[in-house]
Amino acid sequence: MDPVLLVASIMVSATPILLAAIGELVTEKSGVLNLGVEGMMITGAVMGFAIAVSTGSPLLGFLGAAVASAVLSLSFGLLTQYLLSNQVATGLGLTLVGLGLSALIGSNYEGQRAPNLPKLDIPVLSDIPVLGRMLFSHDFVVYLSLALVVAVWAFLKYTRAGLILRAVGEDHESAHALGYKVVRVRMAAIAFGGACAGLGGAYVSLVRVPQWTEGMTAGAGWIALAIVVFSSWRPLGVLVGAYLFGGVTVIQLNLQAAGTTVPVELLSMSPYLITILVLVVISARGAHGAPGSLGRPFHASS
Amino acid sequence: MIRLEKRPQPSTLWTALTPVLAVLLTMIVGGIMFAALGKPPLEAIRTIFWDPLFHPQFASYSRPQLLVKAGPLILIAIGLSVGFRAGIWNIGAEGQYIMGAVIGAAVGLAFYPSDSVLLFPLMVVAGALGGWLWAMIPALLKTRFGTNEILVSLMLVYVAENILASASSSWLRNPEGQGFPGSRNFKQWPAVFNDELIANTGMHWGVVAAFIAVIGAYVLMARHIQGFNIRLTGEAPRAARFSGVNPVRIVLLCLGVSGALAGMAGLFEVTGPAGQISIDFGSGYGFTAIIVAFLGRLNPFGILLAGLLMALTYIGGELAQLMLGLPGASIQLFQGMLLFFLLATDVFTNYRIRFVGREVA
Numbered sequence: 001m002d003p004v005l006l007v008a009s010i011m012v013s014a015t016p017i018l019l020a021a022i023g024e025l026v027t028e029k030s031g032v033l034n035l036g037v038e039g040m041m042i043t044g045a046v047m048g049f050a051i052a053v054s055t056g057s058p059l060l061g062f063l064g065a066a067v068a069s070a071v072l073s074l075s076f077g078l079l080t081q082y083l084l085s086n087q088v089a090t091g092l093g094l095t096l097v098g099l100g101l102s103a104l105i106g107s108n109y110e111g112q113r114a115p116n117l118p119k120l121d122i123p124v125l126s127d128i129p130v131l132g133r134m135l136f137s138h139d140f141v142v143y144l145s146l147a148l149v150v151a152v153w154a155f156l157k158y159t160r161a162g163l164i165l166r167a168v169g170e171d172h173e174s175a176h177a178l179g180y181k182v183v184r185v186r187m188a189a190i191a192f193g194g195a196c197a198g199l200g201g202a203y204v205s206l207v208r209v210p211q212w213t214e215g216m217t218a219g220a221g222w223i224a225l226a227i228v229v230f231s232s233w234r235p236l237g238v239l240v241g242a243y244l245f246g247g248v249t250v251i252q253l254n255l256q257a258a259g260t261t262v263p264v265e266l267l268s269m270s271p272y273l274i275t276i277l278v279l280v281v282i283s284a285r286g287a288h289g290a291p292g293s294l295g296r297p298f299h300a301s302s
Numbered sequence: 303m304i305r306l307e308k309r310p311q312p313s314t315l316w317t318a319l320t321p322v323l324a325v326l327l328t329m330i331v332g333g334i335m336f337a338a339l340g341k342p343p344l345e346a347i348r349t350i351f352w353d354p355l356f357h358p359q360f361a362s363y364s365r366p367q368l369l370v371k372a373g374p375l376i377l378i379a380i381g382l383s384v385g386f387r388a389g390i391w392n393i394g395a396e397g398q399y400i401m402g403a404v405i406g407a408a409v410g411l412a413f414y415p416s417d418s419v420l421l422f423p424l425m426v427v428a429g430a431l432g433g434w435l436w437a438m439i440p441a442l443l444k445t446r447f448g449t450n451e452i453l454v455s456l457m458l459v460y461v462a463e464n465i466l467a468s469a470s471s472s473w474l475r476n477p478e479g480q481g482f483p484g485s486r487n488f489k490q491w492p493a494v495f496n497d498e499l500i501a502n503t504g505m506h507w508g509v510v511a512a513f514i515a516v517i518g519a520y521v522l523m524a525r526h527i528q529g530f531n532i533r534l535t536g537e538a539p540r541a542a543r544f545s546g547v548n549p550v551r552i553v554l555l556c557l558g559v560s561g562a563l564a565g566m567a568g569l570f571e572v573t574g575p576a577g578q579i580s581i582d583f584g585s586g587y588g589f590t591a592i593i594v595a596f597l598g599r600l601n602p603f604g605i606l607l608a609g610l611l612m613a614l615t616y617i618g619g620e621l622a623q624l625m626l627g628l629p630g631a632s633i634q635l636f637q638g639m640l641l642f643f644l645l646a647t648d649v650f651t652n653y654r655i656r657f658v659g660r661e662v663a
Binding site for chain 1: 449450453454633635
């Protein structure tokens with residue numbers, strides 16, 4: 001197989017998971033465990049598709065997807081931050097609501113085709129033989145996802161706001177005592193995570209497939225959650241993890257298409273099996289780095 | 303200004319009241335949603351919640367369906383509730399349900415066309431074992447390596463779906479089925495057909511098992527030392543460890559029970575209402591059961607009621623699809639909203655709402 005095409009398709013296949021995972025990383029860094037990534041992704045997928053089809057503009061589709069998923073994630077924020085509900089249960093609820101909502105909205109759009117998202121050749125760089133077509137001739141969302149990784153890394157490492165976000169995630173009592181608005185910081189982080197998951201979902205329905213089918217994200221949101229664990233909560237680790245899984249997905253799809261003797265079902269389940277394997281290796285190594293207050297409810301007067 | 307004040311003990315009144323409040327809120331918001339879809343809201347609500355039981359024409363068909371749908375939901379939710387009480391989040395019941403059905407059916411089909419009376423009990427045991435084995439994967443990974451059981455159990459749902467696909471299209475395919483996917487039909491094999499025990503009630507062995515599970519779970523949680531240990535682990539893990547509760551055993555017990563019950567539910571479903579192993583056998587019961595467990599307040603008798611209510615929304619949803627052309631997905635959304643409103647109103651159970659004047663914090 002042509003290595004140029006292979007690398008290019010790995011990048012396309014990794015982008016949705018990368019977007020969702022980098023968003024969830026920020027959410028978890030603020031101490032909130034949002035298990036609703038799958039629900040937010042599928043909502044982004046359907047909203048992005050619906051908006052892009054009706055306006056003819058993929059750009060508006062991506063924008064709408066990000067806004068819609070951010071709004072949906074704020075309902076999770078309202079419940080967990082203001083009504084102090086259990087984060088695990090609420091995240092599951094968010095996924096179930098998202099799946100239902102997307103199926104409802106999407107039923108009118110089944111069988112339609114998404115408008116084409118043009119490739120953005122980066123001047124000069126895309127003219128480099130082989131490497132140019134491999135790395136510098138993608139649509140803008142691929143570049144955006146990579147830029148987001150760098151931005152999140154720099155934000156967490158070098159900015160004051162990033163420091164506050166990490167402080168809130170590590171120890172919310174102390175952060176509160178220092179006068180930081182724990183709940184507001186977390187709401188912002190949740191919304192950012194939602195917007196990123198929405199972009200990732202829209203990438204699946206507008207670029208990767210590009211069609212709407214019910215339940216099309218097929219666990220990508222859960223894989224994104226696993227990648228955050230894999231990364232030990234570091235942006236660069238998220239990048240590595242997402243591209244690793246993009247690679248596995250592309251290779252198994254190519255093997256399916258090539259018609260090897262390995263059963264199709266075994267190939268289709270391989271990304272999930274490898275996710276489990278990676279989770280086991282990571283947890284066996286004892287590598288942690290999880291934010292100290294992750295998943296714990298915060299109530300100011302308690 | 304509104305301030306939340308933590309209650310020393312969760313309010314018993316609100317514990318019972320929040321599910322009712324959540325159902326009412328869901329009806330209201332659901333009604334608005336139906337109106338937005340251009341359907342008459344009141345009629346839609348009545349079709350979902352009233353007509354399956356009392357409609358002069360359809361009720362005779364849909365009333366037995368209530369137990370058929372509630373059986374697996376209750377059986378799975380009971381198992382899940384035991385784990386949730388201990389803070390162990392098995393969200394892959396759908397996978398354990400599928401594996402129970404596949405393994406139980408495979409054991410049965412290996413003896414085709416035997417008409418031994420022992421075969422059906424053997425299949426039930428095999429189904430429970432299949433679900434148990436599937437749940438032991440996250441359990442052992444958690445106890446051995448500390449791997450997160452939420453993600454592992456969920457990933458295994460997708461693995462189980464692929465195993466189901468391969469079973470239905472190759473190794474369990476009906477050899478007399480002209481190459482169509484799907485196993486032999488258990489409805490045409492009287493020795494193992496899980497038929498209605500009493501005609502027109504929908505009562506099959508799975509429903510009986512669900513009732514037994516409700517009582518068993520009540521005894522376990524309220525009267526047995528292991529039930530106490532489970533609750534202690536969930537509410538105060540440190541205290542549990544100090545008092546000598548072995549956390550490894552709790553994880554194995556909780557995941558094992560929920561896996562075995564989900565697997566059994568799958569076996570009863572495949573030999574009864576579904577009739578055969580087929581690609582679309584997985585019906586989402588494993589996920590809906592999570593809602594049932596929470597709606598029933600993780601209490602066995604609450605789960606019984608919640609399972610019946612959720613079954614009603616399934617049947618009513620189908621009826622509304624038929625009579626009002628309501629999209630099938632709206633029921634899925636309806637059920638999701640129910641969980642959301644329940645979690646939102648739960649604030650009243652654990653907190654007291656105080657209205658106070660603005661003050662310096």
